[in-house]
Amino acid sequence: MTNIWLEGSLTALITPMNLDGSLDVKAFEKFVDWQIQGGTSALVPVGTTGESPTLSHEEHKKIVEIAVKVSGGRVPVLAGAGSNCTDEAIEMAKFAKEIGANAALVVTPYYNKPTQEGLFLHYTAIANEAEFPIYIYNIPGRSVIDMSVETMARLAENPYIVGVKDATANLVRPIQERRAIKKRFNLLSGEDGTAVSYLAAGGNGCISVTANVAPKLCAEMHKAWKNGNVSEAIALQDLLSVLHDAMFCESNPAPVKYAASVLGLTNETCRLPLAPITEASREKVNKALKTVGLIG
Numbered sequence: 001m002t003n004i005w006l007e008g009s010l011t012a013l014i015t016p017m018n019l020d021g022s023l024d025v026k027a028f029e030k031f032v033d034w035q036i037q038g039g040t041s042a043l044v045p046v047g048t049t050g051e052s053p054t055l056s057h058e059e060h061k062k063i064v065e066i067a068v069k070v071s072g073g074r075v076p077v078l079a080g081a082g083s084n085c086t087d088e089a090i091e092m093a094k095f096a097k098e099i100g101a102n103a104a105l106v107v108t109p110y111y112n113k114p115t116q117e118g119l120f121l122h123y124t125a126i127a128n129e130a131e132f133p134i135y136i137y138n139i140p141g142r143s144v145i146d147m148s149v150e151t152m153a154r155l156a157e158n159p160y161i162v163g164v165k166d167a168t169a170n171l172v173r174p175i176q177e178r179r180a181i182k183k184r185f186n187l188l189s190g191e192d193g194t195a196v197s198y199l200a201a202g203g204n205g206c207i208s209v210t211a212n213v214a215p216k217l218c219a220e221m222h223k224a225w226k227n228g229n230v231s232e233a234i235a236l237q238d239l240l241s242v243l244h245d246a247m248f249c250e251s252n253p254a255p256v257k258y259a260a261s262v263l264g265l266t267n268e269t270c271r272l273p274l275a276p277i278t279e280a281s282r283e284k285v286n287k288a289l290k291t292v293g294l295i296g
Helices: 025-037 057-071 086-099 116-130 149-155 173-180 192-200 215-226 230-247 254-262 279-291
Strands: 008-012 042-044 078-080 103-107 134-138 161-166 186-189 205-208
Touching: 008 215, 025 042, 025 057, 042 078, 057 078, 057 086, 078 086, 086 103, 086 116, 103 116, 103 161, 116 134, 116 149, 134 149, 149 173, 161 173, 173 186, 186 192, 192 205, 192 215, 192 230, 205 215, 215 230, 230 254, 230 279, 254 279
Parallel strands: 008 042, 008 205, 078 103, 103 134, 134 161, 161 186, 186 205
Antiparallel strands: none
């Protein structure tokens, strides 16, 4: 069970919603299938991009269940299961295991500001209780806390803690982590703009926001790198860079949901406190979609 290994372009899935803010289940089912057909190597539901902070526990579980069901084993499902309450994170990780996901993605606890020892105890409790592969999601820009390389290496001694989603944008980190961690440890980037650089530093893949609207291009970039076609990978990186920038012109996932609506994939609806993006941001997203050839 702990032998899971993820690489390539993984999509941090948006959660489609109706205009009234309710879950758009049919749109999500179609979206998951479209992602797989586009070459996405794994699905990551109910993370930050999936608006997990505003989903009820029932909605959270439903989205994971749909992702697993529609995937049907075609690609792995790395289910968001993070919380700043350890008991809740354990519950979500156990559910992911029960429903047939392949692993759980657990964000560093936000707002509480735990110490490094608190982080160690938090992840150890989740891993030992769930007995399920756990990926650490280190994103200090949103959670304030930055897990140290030393803490990660200490946690990696647990057989159920198998990898990291690194959203620090610090390209020294994968080098340090490979040096410090004494086992095969799955290194995934959480930053679209540095994905190729992260691979060059020894990473294995990227959990991508941009792949929500450009799954094929993102997958092709990773495939080119894996096949040793460095110039092709860099050319695709450069093409996608304008889209990466546009997807973060305002707080994620509002821009990418607007982009998805332009492509007819879902409505742009986000739940408050996320607001609809401004006209200036819409123009930037539209221009980026045209630049990469996703719209005419």
